[in-house]
Amino acid sequence: MRQNGIHHITAIAGPARRNLDFYTNTLGLRLVKKTVNFDDPGTYHFYYGDEAGQPGTILTFFPWEHAAPGRLGVGETQETVFRVPEGSVGYWTQRLIENHAPHELPQKRFGETVLSFKDPDGMRLALVAVPGIENEPAWTTSDVPAEHAIRGFHSASLLLDKAAATGAILTDVFGFTEIAREGTLTRYKAADTALGGIIDLREAGGFLRGRPGAGSVHHIAFRAENDAVQAEMVKRLAENHGIHTTEQKDRDYFRAVYFREPGGLLFEIATDAPGFAVDEPAASLGQELKLPHFLEESRGAIEDILPKVA
Ligand code: ZN
Numbered sequence: 001m002r003q004n005g006i007h008h009i010t011a012i013a014g015p016a017r018r019n020l021d022f023y024t025n026t027l028g029l030r031l032v033k034k035t036v037n038f039d040d041p042g043t044y045h046f047y048y049g050d051e052a053g054q055p056g057t058i059l060t061f062f063p064w065e066h067a068a069p070g071r072l073g074v075g076e077t078q079e080t081v082f083r084v085p086e087g088s089v090g091y092w093t094q095r096l097i098e099n100h101a102p103h104e105l106p107q108k109r110f111g112e113t114v115l116s117f118k119d120p121d122g123m124r125l126a127l128v129a130v131p132g133i134e135n136e137p138a139w140t141t142s143d144v145p146a147e148h149a150i151r152g153f154h155s156a157s158l159l160l161d162k163a164a165a166t167g168a169i170l171t172d173v174f175g176f177t178e179i180a181r182e183g184t185l186t187r188y189k190a191a192d193t194a195l196g197g198i199i200d201l202r203e204a205g206g207f208l209r210g211r212p213g214a215g216s217v218h219h220i221a222f223r224a225e226n227d228a229v230q231a232e233m234v235k236r237l238a239e240n241h242g243i244h245t246t247e248q249k250d251r252d253y254f255r256a257v258y259f260r261e262p263g264g265l266l267f268e269i270a271t272d273a274p275g276f277a278v279d280e281p282a283a284s285l286g287q288e289l290k291l292p293h294f295l296e297e298s299r300g301a302i303e304d305i306l307p308k309v310a
Pocket of ligand 1 (some may be wrong): 008010219221256268
């Protein structure tokens with residue numbers, strides 16, 4: 001069965017050290033890759049995920065020390081949502097309080113318990129309690145035990161002026177089906193995809209457009225099993241939706257194309273292969289600064305520019 005859904009989500013952050021501390025310590029994710037923005041090598045690119053860095057678990061950041069805060073509006077991702085075991089909401093509420101992370105009271109959305117909170121840059125995040133996942137493998141830290149650890153993405157919600165054209169791309173190109181509506185939300189699900197298999201579209205006509213900055217999602221990447229599936233998606237976008245993607249770019253850990261979807265968000269299509277263990281052992285992912293070949297000769301200069309994080 002083809003695996004669809006979210007491959008990764010990339011956001012803009014403020015100071016690198018604070019970002020690293022929040023995601024690895026407070027949330028207990030694994031730093032699976034420490035590299036630079038290939039298009040802006042003076043900036044880190046941090047990838048957080050599960051132990052193996054599977055597609056559907058990867059949240060990445062471009063941290064800029066002096067990034068101005070973004071402002072949420074239409075044409076942006078509203079909330080990035082992780083899965084946690086059903087009995088872990090109390091644990092996480094306590095943990096967010098102890099770590100001074102602003103959060104809301106748990107709410108029900110589509111019958112599930114949702115705990116919304118923000119990271120130190122004001123990025124909107126949430127945890128959803130999912131029954132039956134407590135035995136799924138988990139990355140554990142001295143702070144966050146396996147029984148409560150995050151198990152990849154649950155979903156992302158997109159704030160749109162009008163949702164129909166975006167929904168058509170989800171269903172026609174990315175293998176999602178509309179499964180439910182609640183208020184202004186429409187839920188789309190990729191069949192048989194447990195990790196990152198849900199996108200919620202929130203139609204909020206008349207809102208201001210978003211202003212990107214720290215705490216904003218930069219883009220959402222959807223999965224393509226391989227180059228052939230990616231090419232097929234590119235063709236469907238052009239033929240059925242009149243949308244043309246960029247050329248394929250080699251991001252070392254996946255191969256990517258990008259396009260602006262009708263609601264204004266930047267979407268990417270990323271291949272599952274080769275994955276994060278392509279340039280360092282799976283056991284020590286994220287420990288060393290990895291650079292693409294074309295930047296290796298500038299390593300010294302790049303290391304001098306990057307802020308110290310350890
Ligand atoms: Zn990306």
